[in-house]
Amino acid sequence: MGINLGYFARESFTNFRRNWVMSLGAVITIYLSLLLIGVSLVAGVVLTEIVKSVEDKVSVQVFLKDGAATEDVQALQAFVKTDPLVKSVEYTSKEEALVRFKEQMSTSPEILEQIDDNPLPASLDIELTDPREVESVVAKVRGSDLFLKVADRPDDPEKSLKYGEGIVRKLFAFTRIVRMVVAVFVVMLAGVSLIFINNTIRLAIYARRKEIGIMRLVGASNWFIRTPFLMEGVLQSLLGAVLAIASVLVLRSAILPRLREAVPFLPVGITVSTMVQLSLILTLAGVLIGLIGSGFALRKYLRV
Amino acid sequence: MPHMISMRGVEKIYPPDKPALTDCNVEIESGEFVFLVGHSGSGKSTFIKLLQREILPTRGQIIVAGQDVVRLKNWKVPYLRRNIGCVFQDFKLLPNKTTYENVAFALEVIGRSRHVIRTQVPEVLRLVGLEEKTTSYPDELSGGEQQRVSIARAFVNRPPILLADEPTGNLDPATSLGIMSLFNRINKTGTTVLVATHDREMVDSMRKRVIALESGRVIRDQHRGVYGYGD
Numbered sequence: 078m079g080i081n082l083g084y085f086a087r088e089s090f091t092n093f094r095r096n097w098v099m100s101l102g103a104v105i106t107i108y109l110s111l112l113l114i115g116v117s118l119v120a121g122v123v124l125t126e127i128v129k130s131v132e133d134k135v136s137v138q139v140f141l142k143d144g145a146a147t148e149d150v151q152a153l154q155a156f157v158k159t160d161p162l163v164k165s166v167e168y169t170s171k172e173e174a175l176v177r178f179k180e181q182m183s184t185s186p187e188i189l190e191q192i193d194d195n196p197l198p199a200s201l202d203i204e205l206t207d208p209r210e211v212e213s214v215v216a217k218v219r220g221s222d223l224f225l226k227v228a229d230r231p232d233d234p235e236k237s238l239k240y241g242e243g244i245v246r247k248l249f250a251f252t253r254i255v256r257m258v259v260a261v262f263v264v265m266l267a268g269v270s271l272i273f274i275n276n277t278i279r280l281a282i283y284a285r286r287k288e289i290g291i292m293r294l295v296g297a298s299n300w301f302i303r304t305p306f307l308m309e310g311v312l313q314s315l316l317g318a319v320l321a322i323a324s325v326l327v328l329r330s331a332i333l334p335r336l337r338e339a340v341p342f343l344p345v346g347i348t349v350s351t352m353v354q355l356s357l358i359l360t361l362a363g364v365l366i367g368l369i370g371s372g373f374a375l376r377k378y379l380r381v
Numbered sequence: 382m383p384h385m386i387s388m389r390g391v392e393k394i395y396p397p398d399k400p401a402l403t404d405c406n407v408e409i410e411s412g413e414f415v416f417l418v419g420h421s422g423s424g425k426s427t428f429i430k431l432l433q434r435e436i437l438p439t440r441g442q443i444i445v446a447g448q449d450v451v452r453l454k455n456w457k458v459p460y461l462r463r464n465i466g467c468v469f470q471d472f473k474l475l476p477n478k479t480t481y482e483n484v485a486f487a488l489e490v491i492g493r494s495r496h497v498i499r500t501q502v503p504e505v506l507r508l509v510g511l512e513e514k515t516t517s518y519p520d521e522l523s524g525g526e527q528q529r530v531s532i533a534r535a536f537v538n539r540p541p542i543l544l545a546d547e548p549t550g551n552l553d554p555a556t557s558l559g560i561m562s563l564f565n566r567i568n569k570t571g572t573t574v575l576v577a578t579h580d581r582e583m584v585d586s587m588r589k590r591v592i593a594l595e596s597g598r599v600i601r602d603q604h605r606g607v608y609g610y611g612d
Contacts (some may be wrong), residue, residue, distance in 0.1 A: 149404065205440055294433075295534070296462035297490035299455075 087175040088305035088314055092281045099280050100313055103273040107317030108324075110266030111359050115325040117259035118355055123345055124252045131248060135208035137215055139201040140229035143171070153223040154201055162214055164204040171199045198229045211240050215239060267366060269316075274310050274370025275377075281306060282378050289379070305376050310371025311364055318363030322356045383447060385411040385542060385573045386432060391441030393427050393597075399429040402597045405441070409575065411541070414568045416584050417577040418608055419594035425577040428594065429546045432575075433465055434458050446541055466534040466535030466543040466572075472527045472549035480506065480530050481515040487534045494607055509563060514566040525556035529563065536567055543567060546574045549583065557583060581608040 093100050141150060154166045169177075174197040182188050203218075205211060215238060218224050228237035229246050282289065329347060336345045386409040393402040410417055417425050430436045431443055434450050438460045446464040453461060474483050481502055488498045496563060506512050509529040519527055528548060544563065549557035552603040561576075561583055568574045578584065584591060584607060589608030592599060601609060 117540070287473070288475060291475065291486070292461065292490045293459070294467050294473070295487040295490060296459040296464075298459045298492075301490060301492070 083158045085297075085304050085308055089308040092285070092305065092309045093312060095284060096277060096280050100309075103270070103277045103310075104316045104320070105313050106266075106273045107270045107363060108320040110263065110270050111321035111363055113259070113266055115321055115355055115359050116328065117256075117263065118358065119325065119329070119347060119351075120259070121252075121256060122347060122351055124255065126346070128248050132208040135205065135211055135240065137203040137205070137211065137218070137238065137381060139203065139218060139224065140198040140239070141200060141227050142197065142229045144201075144250050145227040149223055149227045150199075150201070151244040153218075153221065153227060156221060156223060157201070157203055157214075157218060160214060160217060161208045162206055164206045167199035167202045167204075168213055169200045169202055170196050171197055174198070174200065223309045227301055227318050239351040242346060267362075270314075270366050271373065274313060274367060277313065278306050278310055278371045278374035279378050281309060282374070299336040303379065306375055307371050308367065308381070310374075311367040314367030314370075315360070315367075318360045321359050321363075325355065325359075326352070384408045384444065385413070385446060386575070387442075387444040388431075389442040390597060391431065391438045391443060393424075393431065393436070393455065394439045400597055402431070402438070405599055407592060407599060407602070409573060411569070411573055412571050414565070414574045414587075414589045416587070416589055416591045416606075417575060417594065418579060418584055418591055423594040424597040425594060426546060427597075429544050429575075432513055432542075433467065433543060434461060447552045459491075459501070463538060464540050464542060466532075466540040466546040468528070468532050468535050468543070468548045470547040472519070472524075472531045474527060474530055474534075476519050479516050479518055480511055480522070480533075483519070483530055484537050487537055490497050491538065493538075501537055502533075505533045508536070508566070509533045511512075523556075524552050525559060528552065529554075529558055532560070532567075534564060536572070539572075541571075541573060543574045545574070545578075547578055549578065550574060550581050554582065574591070579608075584608040 139153070148166065154168060157163055157166050172195070175192075175195045178197060179189060203214065205214060219235075219238065224237075230236045289302060329352070333345060333347065386407070388405050388407045390421075391402055391405040392396050392400070404426070405424075417428060419425050426484050427436070431438055432445050432450070434453060437451060441451075445461065448461050448464075450458075450461065460592075466609045475486065478486060484502045484505060485498050488501060503512065503515070506515060509532055510532065511526060514522060514526060517526075519530070522530065528551075532548075543564070549560055552560065557580060564574050564576060565587070588605045588607075591601070591608070593601040593609055
């Protein structure tokens with residue numbers, strides 16, 4: 078086998094050199110599609126992280142009218158607490174609300190100056206075990222008599238409830254659309270790469286039809302004839318994959334810091350293990366594209 | 382002792398309905414030297430291609446070197462071909478390889494070790510009388526020399542059968558004589574040799590077994606025969 082491996086490697090490199098324009102075309106096509114796959118995977122990871130962090134921030138606030146009876150408030154708190162979807166219920170008094178508000182607005186003192194007495198209501202802050210179930214918790218609260226009794230605005234109970242209406246759902250819908258668009262692009266580009274490899278290998282076969290004829294004549298086994306071409310396809314794909322991985326790394330170090338600066342409140346980050354996984358996925362995808370593309374060309378144009 | 386080559390009731394019809402061989406029954410023993418003669422289009426090339434399994438017959442049975450060619454699995458065809466050396470009118474040499482490399486190529490691609498290549502190639506080049514031309518490229522060789530290279534390539538693996546399709550078609554009579562005596566020498570080593578030709582003088586002077594084809598039928602099969610055809 079020692080001789081054979083050397084022979085195959087030599088043959089596929091020679092082919093690559095001989096048709097380097099076509100090979101380059103194939104490499105670039107694979108590179109671009111793998112780059113897109115890589116970038117979209119990274120974007121997917123980042124988006125998922127962001128969605129998760131937004132989910133954690135989803136909570137329900139029940140605003141209470143001034144002077145609501147303490148026992149009613151505690152009863153409502155206890156009632157809400159019985160729901161398994163509820164993680165915790167905290168009571169925030171008018172004073173605490175004002176303190177918190179002042180903290181948040183510390184950068185705009187002119188707003189604080191406008192406030193003389195305390196306009197903020199007291200509230201119950203409900204945290205959920207599963208943010209996606211926010212609607213059902215809200216419905217339960219809304220339907221209880223206790224809530225109507227203590228609500229800030231009994232005439233319009235909706236206004237007394239605040240929760241991240243649909244934010245999570247919208248975010249999910251958005252990421253789904255992004256993923257679908259990317260998936261369609263990836264599939265299309267993968268198709269183009271396959272066609273390109275197919276063409277390159279076809280040219281390589283054509284350039285060497287005489288040799289192939291003689292190989293068949295003297296009884297070279299089918300795999301012996303096919304292997305250099307398969308290896309050429311895989312070689313092209315591997316080159317494309319290496320380029321794509323390098324580009325993703327460059328993009329990561331160029332864009333991530335800026336992104337973090339722009340949106341400091343969002344956890345934007347890619348771990349090393351994610352990058353390793355990504356590299357493996359891209360390499361594997363490249364090899365697969367190479368094998369399938371050249372395999373298809375061999376089936377069609379090299380009947381040995 | 383089974384026949385080296387055996388055809389029974391072989392018929393080949395090229396699509397859609399062009400008959401090339403009809404009811405062909407031929408048996409060739411191990412070590413025989415046989416001429417296959419006939420006009421162009423008489424079915425000689427079809428006969429050769431069937432033995433190599435370049436093509437399959439429409440019906441009939443073909444046995445070559447103990448293998449049922451018709452039933453042979455695709456992936457086994459290369460191993461059948463290792464038993465059959467082939468020589469053609471147009472030599473089929475690789476122009477960018479030297480004499481030595483052209484012959485070595487045949488061993489390389491069937492996975493022979495370097496040691497085997499280094500001993501067998503010079504030996505077969507000596508047999509065909511080209512030991513002085515090992516580093517020449519095909520375009521530096523005469524037609525006869527090129528054909529010797531192609532014979533060396535066909536024989537370097539010592540196959541039990543050597544097929545030749547119009548091997549002297551491009552050569553002058555004197556050179557052809559040399560090629561034929563080379564075939565004769567190879568035949569003396571025990572190799573079965575089948576030469577398709579329409580070189581009348583050659584056939585008449587060698588007095589070997591002659592199988593004559595006409596319009597795809599075997600019209601004559603005689604030992605120590607001549608080319609025939611009174612015309």
